[in-house]
Structures are given as C-alpha cells and as structure tokens.
Amino acid sequence: MSLAGSASETSPPQVSQLAQNCWYAVASSFAFRKGPVAVPFAGHDFVLFPDAEGLPRLFSDRCPHRGASLALGQLEEGGCLRCPFHGWKFAADGTCLEAPAEPAGASPPARSDLVGERPAVESRGFIWMWWGSGPPDPALLPDLPVFPDEAWGHVESSFDWETHYSRVIESNLDNSHAYWVHKGTFASQDSPLSVPVDLRKEDRMIAATVSFELPVKGALKLLRTLSGQSGPLCATTTFSFYYPNLNIVDTSIGDQLRFIFFNASLPQSDTHTLARWVKYSKRKRFRLPGSEAQSIAISRTIFEEDHGVVRSQRPTPVPLDLTQERHVASDILSIEYRRMHRRWLSSEAAVTMARPEPLGS
Template sequence: MLDGFAQEGFADVWTPVAMSREVGKKPLGLTLASERIVLFRDNEGRVSALHDQCPHRGVKLSLGKVGEDGCLECPFHGWRFASGGACSHIPLNPMPEEKRRRFSATAFPVRERGGLIWLYTRPGAEAPEEPPFPEALERKGVRVHMYAETWKAHWTRPMENMLDAPHLPFVHRRTIGMGVRRRITKDSKMEMEVSPTPTGFRTSWRLEGGPAEADLDWMRPNGMCLTVPIPDRLLRLHMWCIPVDAHHTRMLQVTARDFLKLQPFAAVLDAFTRSVLREDRASVESSAPSEVPPVSQERSVATDRATLAFRRWYLERKKRGPQEVAPRPEAPSLVG
C-alpha cells in the first residue's frame, strides 16, 4: 500500500503539497508521487490529510463533502471520517465506536505553515520532526507571492535544475543571468562550493575567484531557497518540485521580499519571477531520460558538484526504500 512514495524516493519526508488558499470549504484531491491524497478543513478550519480512497469500496473521498461536524463524507455510501481518519459513522449499520475503529481511513501528518500545506509521506498520527518551513514566509513586513504550474518531467530533473548555477548565463541570459553573461569569457572559470547543512546542503559559486554570487540552499528532499544578496533588503526565491507521478511535477514557486510590496510594482515583479521559472521549462522537459540516471550514465564536470550531490542522495535513498525513522531534534532553519 502506498508504494508510490518509495518508488519515487519520496518516503518518510515532509513536502508542501498545496497552497493554503487552495483548500477551502470543499475537499481538495491531489496526486503525490502517484498516490491519491485528499485535503479538507474541519469545522474549525484545521487542515487534515487522508488517503483519497474510502476503505469501504475505494471511492475517492475528495468527491464527497465536509459536514457541519467537520467530518469528511464519502459520496458513495455516506461513511464519515474525522480529521485523524477515524470512522465516525456508517449509515444503516449502527455499531459501537470500538468496532468502527477497524473501518478508519488512512491519515497523514499535516501542518499548515507559511501559507502552505505540508504533508509527511508516511501514514500515522505523528511525524518524527517538524517540516523545515522557511521562517521568512511568516515574517511581518514581508510580501509573499506564490505560483504553481505542472511540468512534464520526473521531479528529480527540475530539482537538479534549481540547484544548477552554470545554466544561468545561458537559459536566463536576458533575466537573472544577464550579469554573469556579460562577465564571462571563453576562458572564464566558475568555482562551486557545497557544504552540508542539517536540512541538506548549501552551495555558492564564484567567477574567477571573485566574491560569492549568491547562496542557495537545498532543503531535503525537494526544496530550494536562493538568497539574493541585496544590501539591507530581503529577497528569497523558494522552489519546491512536488512529484505528481513518474512523468509530472508540480512546480511551486514562493517569493519572499520586504520591498516593492505595493501595486502596481508588486505585480510587475511577481510576473517577472514567474517568467524566470518558465525559462527553465523547455530544457527540463526535454531531458532524457525523464528521471535522473546513475552518475556514470551522463558526463559531468566540476561545475556539477551541487547537482551530483543531490543525485547521489536521491539514488541512494531510492535504493534503500522506506526506512524506519527514529525521532530526532528539530533542525534549525537555514532559510529564515
């Protein structure tokens, strides 16, 4: 059951799966690593996550509705499920609560932080740690812009793209890579640094031994945060590559900044960040195979250090499959 997470190297991890504004009064059905998930809010507005499959006859619970009691009702036979998955009522079949427990739906740990819905990819009431959400998304005085679109690619290809600096002066030559494009020559050299962090690694790059261009954090398994160095200003570009299935990825872009927050300037800058994301799409979708292959099957160079670090982690994790996860202290945020 729920083998999709292991097959995608996505077992036992936190990931955002939706924006808070996408989950309203109606249940929201989505697919995560080929597994069906339903999100819904109870009568107090709290978000819950269940496997989008009624344990009775396998019908999608997302086709149902949330009652006044905050329970999710299956559209087929009216079975009702509380936020933790417990079956609260089976029409036409009166029985004591202790007997109904065997008819529960599969629930997942879920959190709502920073305008995002986070899900832990292992069924159960508790997760061993809290999600590594960026603190800046809840900071006062910061404008947060969110945007999502779906690409035709396995999630590992866009994830590597987001960790790749050498493509900036080529794919983004007219936008964020323009400055680097103007400075490079035929003999230019880019030096990459990759340092482990509690939630993944941090990478930076230099041209010809100059100052670091920017800091980029990989947040296991599928998150990235680029801190743009602007004196006395906050600008952080976050990206999560959320697997839908083996050939589709939902790209969730979240920008946080403490300037240009008023219209029409905010709308112009938000549109710019969306356009930068779309510049990557054609290259990523054309990559073959769709999923990143073993390191030995492609030719790599020194400037691939960050992407290779991610690839080795992913391939090793996928080989191991789901693991027993022991509780551990919450890691400090690297992207606050």
C-alpha cells in the same frame, strides 16, 4: 464490455526513485489556511484541510457517495468539510455527519466515512505529508531556516513540469544554465560565470552560494544613472535543498532587493511533476495595482524558459550512477543531490525492504 476499469484508472503510475519514509512538502501554509487543497501525489489524490484546532488532516480525495473531489468543497465550522456535489458533511476525523437528501432523522449509510488518511504536519510555512510504510518520524521533518516575517510580502502559484521530480529539483540547484536559458529575462552572457562557493552539507540538506552580475539596461540603467549609481549590478544567490522535495533560492540584488523563493516538487509520474512555489520579497511601501499578478507572470516566464530545456533531458529521473553523465565544478550541488538521493534510496531499501501497502482508497 469489461466491467473492470482500465489499467490507467485502477493502478497509479509508477514513480521511479520515489523516496519513502520521509516528509514531503505538499502545500503552503497560506493555501492550507484557505483550504480545502487538492494534493495530487504519485498517482493518488488527497484532500488537505484544517481541523477545528487548525491542524492539517489529509484523506483520500474521493467522496464515498459518488466519488466527487472534496477539494472542490468547502470548510465549515468545527473543522468540517462539505462535499460540493450533494452536500455530505464530514468531521475532521473523516466521520460522515450528514447526508442531506436523506429523510429527516436518518443516519448516513454504512461505510460513508472518508478513508486513506495520511499523517500530515505544519512546519515553517508548509504542510508536510509522511510517505512510507514506517511510522512517521518527527525528527525527519526538514529543518528550514526561519521564515520571512511580517515585513515580507508573498505571491504563490504552481507550475506543471513534463519531467521527473529529480530533474526539477536539480534545475533549482543549477546556476550555470542561467546565461544560456535565461538570457531573455534576467541573465547576460557578457557577465562572468561563477561556480558555487561555501558549500554546506548535512545529512538531508545542501546549500551553496554564487555571485554574478546582472545586465543593466533600459529603464533600470536610467534609474541607476539618475541616482548616481554606476558600475555592474551585483547579485548573490544561495541555493538550498531540503530532502526529499524542497528547494530554496535566496537572491539579493545590490543593497535594495531581496527575494526568497520556496519550491515544493510533488512527484506525479516519471514525466510529470507539480511544483508549488511561494516567493517572498520585502514589502514595498507603495504597491502598484496588479503588481502581484505581474510578479507571478515574471516567475512563470522564467519557469517556461527552464521547462523548454529541462523537459528534453533523458533519462527523466537523474542518473544516480555518477559515471553516467559528465560533471564539472559548477555541478557541485547536483552532484551532492545525487549522492544524497542515492544514499537515502539505498538505506531505505535496506531498512524497509518493501514499498508501502496500497492506500485504502
């Protein structure tokens, strides 16, 4: 019997097109405040938690004692983290403070501190992890638009995609699939298609807007008739993307409804992406019991509709050579995403010439 672990235990999966030297959104601020939070990323496991000042700390998610996940543990006073297995306690800088089963007065053994710390900052509703061998550059933090204020409610959840993170990002930039993929939920093939307009491009941001009509049927039709509303129900969606992994989908329906959806795509492998999402909507005066669970369930159904098709796309990473797939006017955002991604990957190769050292975990 070999004493070495299997390859899958010892070497993280390779993730193609994994952008280096940039900030990845890895968890919402809401989840972070409740912490600790597991942050699986490209075959590595991290634990995220707030220190005594509420600042994010991110370490390898392995207890030095017996390898339990500290993300299953609990936060304690002073920004400390307690392991769920035998109760070892760690300070926010990773120092092991207590090993409770040791005789009274004994110090924790050598090499019992947390390892593999990575830079992390909180900004605009998310925790961002620096990934790369270069020094963290605050100027590269994505400049998200101002966040919804107290008048907005939110729900959040996650979704596992069986594909590369670039395909998830593109599906959140793509409008023209709605009529074919989402006809069971919110889209209608009777409505005219529209191409994105008002394209905005910056170095690491793209955005464009589409307008469309929603089907009016059932209870909604009755409600609109009773309130004297007639004609099509018009909606507008602005799709934005902030490099390397955050999509925003901002939808207004008629004059009444607006919801803003933030989606962070965490690369795991070429065939697995963990999406963490937050959906904001204007707070309603009366909130029915179970409405949050229902809101999450609706989003999940829509993702499952997407996933049924997106996981079939090959190759799983998007082709960066634009001649490899055919493009039409409605693909403008995915074309711009591929250009941006290719630009970043090629410039980083020129600058760094190397991948980061393996983490000390």
